[in-house]
Amino acid sequence: MADTVPAATAPDPGPATGIPTGGVEIIGVTKRYGDAVAVDDLTLSIQPGEFLSLLGPSGCGKTTTLRMIAGFEHPDAGDISISDRSVLGLPPHRREVNTVFQAYALFPHMTVAENVAYGLQQRRVPKAEQRQRVAEALDMVQLRRFADRKPTMLSGGQQQRIALSRALINRPSVLLLDEPLAALDRQLREEMQVELKLLQARLGMTFVFVTHDQGEALSMSDRIAVMREGRIEQLDAPESIYAAPASAYVASFIGQQNFVQGTVTADGGAIDTEIGTVAGEWGADAVAAGGSAVAAIRPEFIRLETAGSPGVGVDGRVLSVSYLGETLQVVVGAGDQTLLVRTPAPTAPAVAVDDDVRCVWQPSAVRLFAAEGAPLASTHVITLPDRLRA
Ligand SMILES: Nc1ncnc2c1ncn2[C@@H]1O[C@H](COP(=O)(O)OP(=O)(O)OP(=O)(O)O)[C@@H](O)[C@H]1O
Structure with a gap:
């Protein structure tokens, strides 16, 4: 996330071949920095017109993957093709892609229209065509009326939309977005999520979106690639990632979870835990009887x-x-375990601290996973106050 340079201009799409443009194939790509492997034998096929998010914690290789598609970094091994042509060796400006960065880097001394026209000017596109394309590009982000203003006279969200229209003006087949909403406050970010998704659907353009914000990925993507240590841990539609995570890592990264540790029962369909035997469905590979496993139950x-x-x-x-507006959040202690429960506020039962309750769930809502060696990233852990342990 260090670039402050406007994205390179993309060439006009190649000759019509009947192959839809905008597909991205990443095949067995590895990228090392010294001894560190940033991207590890990664294979990923992105469909033309797809909105695909690369999601994962800091350092998992999202930006490096994006920068290799853009041409700012080069793989040590493997191949990358865009619209069915290998782009290895091609500089960024010869690829059918454009990039929008978190730091939108608009030129402050130029007007909005001049900022958006910059790429066309560099390519010496005739003035009349420039004017028409700038108007179109500003219409895409509903900012034509601000064409003559300086960027500093606009809000952060409006500036990011200008950066978007500047990236779209060269009609790339693929738009790469590296945490473009991270600098915006929450409300604006949520509005921009809706706008981006609508824009992408309208243009039918391939969007590859890097984020470490699971809500952002869930709300916008056709598919999400959850990354871990340079590899893809799970690639699926948002609803599948949410409802059927393949591993405890994915389960912990998307939404909140109650994790309960235990030992797999003789029949293999449940684990014996401190709060009793918890039955569920295995995420990916089942663990043999007697092995260590974890049950995950979402608060809702x-x-x-x-x-x-x-x-x-x-x-x-x-x-x-805790009253959270739409939902009521209740923490329940059961032995040394705490369970987070979230229930729609209008239909929530009237409960108060120190009430005795029963937490009830459907076994089909419980996922079982092999226990992870390291602590889970966002495991729900609350230490019980001593007075409540008795
Ligand atoms: N130019 C570089 N030189 C050395 N190491 C690098 C370089 N760029 C990235 N790395 C390392 O490669 C790994 C992957 O980094 P990358 O920026 O792709 O992760 P990321 O998932 O995008 O993280 P973030 O969300 O923090 O941007 C990290 O361990 C990082 O320190």
Whole structure:
């Protein structure tokens, strides 16, 4: 995320071949920096017109992957093709891509229209055509009325939309976006997410979007590639990643989870834990009987009932109740384990701290995974106050 240089201009699309433009094939790509492997034998096929997000924690190789597609970095091994042609060895400006960075780097002394026209000017596109294309590009982001203003007279969100229209004006087949919304405040970011998705659908252009924000990836993407240490851990539609994560890592990275550690039972379909036997469905590979595993239950899949009610679950005591607007968040202590429960506020049961309750869930909502060696990234862990342990 260090670039402050406007994205390179893209050439006009190649000759019509009948092959839809904008597909990206990454085949067995590795990138090393000294001894560190930033991207590790990565293979990924991005469809023309797809909105694909690369999602993962800092340092997992998202930006390096994007920069190799753009041509700012070069793989040590493997191949990358765009619209069915290998781009290895091609400089950024000869690829059918353009990039939008987090730092939008608009020229402050130029007007909005001059900023957007910059790439066309460099390519000596005739003035009349420049004017028409700038107007079109500003219309795409609904900012034509600001054409004569200086960027400093606009909000952060408007400046980012100008950076977008500057990247779109050369009609790239693929738009690469490296955390373009990270600098915006939350409300603006959410508005821009909707706008970006609408724009992408309208243009039918391939978008490759780098983010470490799972909400952003879930709300915009056709598919999400969850990355870990230079590799793809899971590639799937947002709803599949959310409902059926393949590993505890993916489960911990997308949404919130209650993780309960245990040992796989003899029949292999459950784990024995501190809060009893928890049955569920295996994420990817099942662990053999007696092995260490973890059960993951999302807060919104747990229902609160009165203590002693029937149903699969566990009895506990309410430790805290927080009103979050649309939802009520309740933390329940059961032995040394705490469970986070989230329930729609309008239909939430009336519960208060120290109430005895029963947390109930459907076994089909529980995912079982092999226990990870390292602690899970966003494992829900709350230390019980001593007074509540007794
Ligand atoms: N120019 C470089 N020189 C040395 N190491 C680098 C360089 N660029 C990236 N790396 C290393 O490669 C790994 C992957 O970095 P990369 O920037 O692709 O991750 P990322 O997932 O995009 O992280 P972030 O979200 O923080 O940008 C990291 O360990 C990083 O330190």
